[in-house]
Amino acid sequence: MKGPEIAPRTMMKGNEALAEGALRGGCRFYFGYPITPQNELLEYMAVHLPRCGGVFLQTESELAAISMVYGVASTGRRAMTSSSSPGISLMQEGISYLASAELPCLIVNITRGSPGLGRITPAQSDYFQAVKGGGHGDYRLIVLAPVGVQEMADFACEAFELAERYRAPVMILGDGIVGQMMEPVRLPCPVDPGETPVARWAVGEWSRPRARRNLVLSAPLTDPELRQMNLDLQEKYHRIAQAETRYEAYRTEDAEMVIVAFGIAARLSMEAVDSLRDQGVRAGLLRPITLWPFPSRALEDLSGRVLGFLVVEMNEGQMVEDVCACSLGRAPVGFLGGGGGFVPTPAQIAKRALSMLGGVPA
Amino acid sequence: MRLVKGRPRCLTGAGFLYCPGCHHGIVLRLVAETIDELGIAAKAVMVTSIGCSVRCWTNLDIDACQGAHGRGLAVATGIKRASPGSVVFTYQGDGDLAAIGMAETLHAAARGEAVTVIFVNNAVFGATGGQMAPTTLLGMKTSTYPEGRDARHTGYPIRVAELLASLEGVTYSARVAVNSPARVREASRAVRKAFLAQMDKEGFGIVEVLSACPVNLKLSPVEALKWIDDAMIPCFPLGVFQER
Numbered sequence A: 001m002k003g004p005e006i007a008p009r010t011m012m013k014g015n016e017a018l019a020e021g022a023l024r025g026g027c028r029f030y031f032g033y034p035i036t037p038q039n040e041l042l043e044y045m046a047v048h049l050p051r052c053g054g055v056f057l058q059t060e061s062e063l064a065a066i067s068m069v070y071g072v073a074s075t076g077r078r079a080m081t082s083s084s085s086p087g088i089s090l091m092q093e094g095i096s097y098l099a100s101a102e103l104p105c106l107i108v109n110i111t112r113g114s115p116g117l118g119r120i121t122p123a124q125s126d127y128f129q130a131v132k133g134g135g136h137g138d139y140r141l142i143v144l145a146p147v148g149v150q151e152m153a154d155f156a157c158e159a160f161e162l163a164e165r166y167r168a169p170v171m172i173l174g175d176g177i178v179g180q181m182m183e184p185v186r187l188p189c190p191v192d193p194g195e196t197p198v199a200r201w202a203v204g205e206w207s208r209p210r211a212r213r214n215l216v217l218s219a220p221l222t223d224p225e226l227r228q229m230n231l232d233l234q235e236k237y238h239r240i241a242q243a244e245t246r247y248e249a250y251r252t253e254d255a256e257m258v259i260v261a262f263g264i265a266a267r268l269s270m271e272a273v274d275s276l277r278d279q280g281v282r283a284g285l286l287r288p289i290t291l292w293p294f295p296s297r298a299l300e301d302l303s304g305r306v307l308g309f310l311v312v313e314m315n316e317g318q319m320v321e322d323v324c325a326c327s328l329g330r331a332p333v334g335f336l337g338g339g340g341g342f343v344p345t346p347a348q349i350a351k352r353a354l355s356m357l358g359g360v361p362a
Numbered sequence B: 001m002r003l004v005k006g007r008p009r010c011l012t013g014a015g016f017l018y019c020p021g022c023h024h025g026i027v028l029r030l031v032a033e034t035i036d037e038l039g040i041a042a043k044a045v046m047v048t049s050i051g052c053s054v055r056c057w058t059n060l061d062i063d064a065c066q067g068a069h070g071r072g073l074a075v076a077t078g079i080k081r082a083s084p085g086s087v088v089f090t091y092q093g094d095g096d097l098a099a100i101g102m103a104e105t106l107h108a109a110a111r112g113e114a115v116t117v118i119f120v121n122n123a124v125f126g127a128t129g130g131q132m133a134p135t136t137l138l139g140m141k142t143s144t145y146p147e148g149r150d151a152r153h154t155g156y157p158i159r160v161a162e163l164l165a166s167l168e169g170v171t172y173s174a175r176v177a178v179n180s181p182a183r184v185r186e187a188s189r190a191v192r193k194a195f196l197a198q199m200d201k202e203g204f205g206i207v208e209v210l211s212a213c214p215v216n217l218k219l220s221p222v223e224a225l226k227w228i229d230d231a232m233i234p235c236f237p238l239g240v241f242q243e244r
Ligand code: SF4
Pocket: B017, B018, B019, B020, B021, B022, B023, B024, B052, B122, B126, B127, B212, B213, B214, B215, B216
């Protein structure tokens, strides 16, 4: 199979960088249904996947797309889909099945704002849906939140490794800004999917010959087996939480006020931290990179010594609940956010942080 | 004594988990015999979903993948695209294929996916306790329409074999029944053709099998055989509707 043709360092839109990153990560199967603001991703795959010897298919619905991903994943090949909030809601059925059948794949959600149809304004209102299960049952997704175009490419590439290591679906959760903005990006080295090892559990002819049949099942036949399956899943999530929790701590070493934000809100908060530091306030930023597993430990550690946390999100307050739980009541937790397209400015963030410290009224 | 037919090699030997008089066992046996005859056990992948058909993986000794209710043909599409050397087939009931999964069914057929569909039509939702299906006959009593299906309220039964035959992507479409020995032999030929449509012609093949669900019809197994002749076949005529 031919590899990607794009130069290693180039100027790209976030959605395209993600698509290119996935290709370089060995993804050769893409199934999706158009929805703004992620269409560049689908269109990029439509052009480039066939050139790499892969399969692009525009499906009749999101339900079909995620089920096709399920089919490819059950053969042990690297498959992905992408969508935006309402489309991801439709995919939840398939995502729950992928989690239960322990199939690796990449799911991208470039979110819209608000429940229902929403609009294409930047928002982070799918945090709960992404990290608390989303579909039915008792499962988790590994959820990565890129802060810019570089991470869109890097995370897409890495997602397949993570997914295969744990036989679990991985989600990249971004908003319209990271999807649409252009930045220079250094593209990851391509992986040749022909060289990835054959999954021993996979169905399909390519993984033959082998002595026994392989079964990809979403549920076993008996109650004790079902109980065991659930225990095994929880044990796996525990291992993932131990090994894969990722976050970025920016100027937190001596911080008395720590802003907690992810994705584009974290990028804006970073500027707020710098401006607070210029004003003599010891501010820092803790940015969860994996929204699940959540960096609870890092927050717990900070809660013992900071004067407060300020959670900044582009929704009505979702991650703030997790930060409250981690602060163990030892530090006050403030919130700045809003749904439906609210994008906080660094000045607003700094002002809110100052007011929490008793500096200026909010 | 000469052995005419033994147990198909690709049956696991596990007991069938179906009610007495149910035709799933016959249909699965026909599929198993076909897989043996075509010598494809090592590359066959069965896609199961939900309903009474879900447990077929316990009986057929081949690779299997369990998708969500109705999504069988989307899952099969993914498997076949990723592993074109496999012989991929779905084993679906009428609620699965014609109600919740109609979109996936129609679009896989329209795309001409090189997969095979074994469609077991017993005019009712079996596993959930006998509710109305898209294939329920007019006037037929079900647990959700105890007075009988009324076209003014719930519309008309869907004839899947004819509907799919109208799509250019479909290479083979037939309807058979398994309520007599002669019909079982006919059904066996149709199952084989539906597999050959995939293997030789790289096309979409479907066999709709009229089948009895004595438990939900509240008929004895023998009465259910007659019910297929008297009630089902007039609505769902047997025959080959597409063969390219
Ligand atoms: S409920 Fe009907 S279809 Fe299901 S196993 Fe019993 S007889 Fe067969």
